[in-house]
Ligand SMILES: Nc1ncnc2c1ncn2[C@@H]1O[C@H](COP(=O)(O)OP(=O)(O)OP(=O)(O)O)[C@@H](O)[C@H]1O
């Protein structure tokens with residue numbers, strides 16, 4: 244009984260992994276093939292002996308000024324949006340979880356409504372507004388919409404975490420001589436760290452993967468993020484898009500997100516609050 | 523170190539319910555005062571008002587000579603141990619204890635020195651680098667104490683600090699707290715609903731019922747001179763027996779027979795006795811098997827059928843059911859509710875000497891020391907036979923005293 248269960252789980256696991264990772268594997272495979280081999284048709288998973296480009300595609304991509312700008316834009320915009328969003332969400336979520344104030348329900352429902360708003364419908368009004376305000380095609384022009392779409396999620400996630408933290412923690416800190424701010428910073432925030440990093444990862448994902456805002460609110464490489472830049476990526480021949488270069492670009496652009504997840508994941512240790520109060 | 527003075531403290535929560543109602547307590551510098559009472563009587567609320575976590579609706583809270591009603595907790599310089607300890611799980615034991623010192627901006631060397639001193643006192647040395655999550659209940663409790671004693675607080679406040687520990691550990695920690703308090707000589711307010719803690723730890727015990735201070739006296743005074751039915755029923759285990767009593771002169775008619783009371787007690791109750799039934803309160807240990815009592819001892823005897831006997835070695839408890847008239851039964855049921863369901867069946871619990879041969883079902887001859895009997899007014903619950911000079915503050919009596927004073931002066 245146990246044995247068949249284990250086998251079943253193993254098989255299911257492999258199926259899901261294959262399902263999820265096949266496209267990724269294919270892109271990686273593409274990125275190692277030469278342009279000619281792809282144009283000529285190269286159906287195999289591993290590059291043929293003549294059609295392998297080695298790391299040449301990666302070298303080309305990284306040598307491309309446009310691509311480097313886009314990576315820089317993406318990292319900058321996403322980090323700033325994430326940091327601002329998480330800081331604001333932490334403060335807002337704390338207020339929602341701990342304080343009684345008028346309009347609390349309103350804030351929460353509005354936040355939810357915003358999160359459910361279709362992104363596309365905002366593009367043209369934002370386009371006009373940003374042009375008028377002069378922040379079209381700037382970092383800030385992307386950071387603002389990213390924040391407004393990730394804040395609700397971050398606030399909801401974080402206020403759930405804050406609610407889990409026993410009131411006594413804060414009161415103990417106050418009796419120990421802390422101001423409200425010190426209690427918040429030295430006790431509450433460290434205890435909510437898993438929540439903070441969860442919110443950070445979600446925010447960063449959203450911003451990094453955004454395509455709609457990236458392509459419609461930018462016009463030059465001054466602010467164009469990676470997903471948009473990849474779609475503008477035309478090689479020497481405009482009628483023949485460099486698939487292998489694009490694949491290499493796509494692979495490179497997933498590296499930061501993997502790094503971020505690895506870094507943040509260490510902070511998301513479950514059960515950090517255990518031991519605060521009796522079992 | 524400082525005294526704590528509460529004057530007519532009232533706390534009404536948002537729904538208007540008075541959780542603490544007109545409580546006045548003077549706590550001397552260095553005194554150990556216990557707050558006891560059934561669940562929901564306002565003990566925690568009172569403690570939290572002292573420390574500043576709860577606003578005071580009206581009344582004055584003084585620490586030393588200073589009125590602290592409007593001070594934030596951190597400006598009151600009190601140390602508190604929470605019921606669930608409230609340790610900081612992300613900090614090591616060392617940092618937990620050091621937390622108040624760091625907030626106060628103490629130097630690194632001072633912190634190390636003080637934390638090490640506290641950890642030595644509490645035997646936490648080997649755990650200093652561990653996180654609270656990995657400690658046992660008793661160790662966590664000690665860390666919470668460490669955080670309290672490490673600073674030079676004006677007073678310690680404890681909210682049921684031992685209620686999460688098992689019986690054995692509770693006993694150990696109880697004596698540890700007592701020793702620590704005596705050594706540091708620091709003013710302490712301690713909330714509990716454990717009888718033993720209340721009786722053994724405190725210099726004085728404040729008994730609360732539904733937000734009202736019932737009596738404030740030393741444990742001995744509370745036990746021998748309860749001010750009213752509630753205190754009498756709350757203090758002592760097994761609880762005091764309550765019996766309907768018809769008093770005429772010095773003879774008291776109980777369900778089992780008539781016994782004699784001293785003249786001075788008879789005088790005190792004469793006025794109320796004229797109005798009808800009284801409630802007699804006799805502690806289990808004031809009964810005895812007539813066969814093992816010295817003939818020289820004063821007292822009365824009666825015969826009754828024993829229902830159940832529990833023999834404990836050094837003593838035995840015998841249970842004797844009796845019939846109570848409806849008005850008394852009602853009063854007893856009300857008392858039971860007030861006491862949080864501590865069962866007060868209409869049965870007599872008598873404590874017998876371990877050598878007693880009384881067995882279940884016997885018709886036994888029981889001796890009672892009727893001079894120790896208290897008589898209560900069943901309507902008000904007031905103890906009519908109380909020795910006022912020996913009972914501390916009793917709810918209702920202070921006002922009578924205050925009213926008498928001008929008369930005496932004039
Ligand atoms: N935040 C609150 N809002 C409204 N009522 C409250 C609040 N906190 C406590 N109360 C009420 O005040 C009364 C006293 O509560 P308190 O916590 O002081 O009781 P307690 O004596 O400590 O009881 P326990 O032994 O169960 O801890 C209770 O009746 C409770 O319902």
Ligand SMILES: [Mg+2]
Nearest residue numbers: 565566567681
């Ligand atoms: Mg309580």
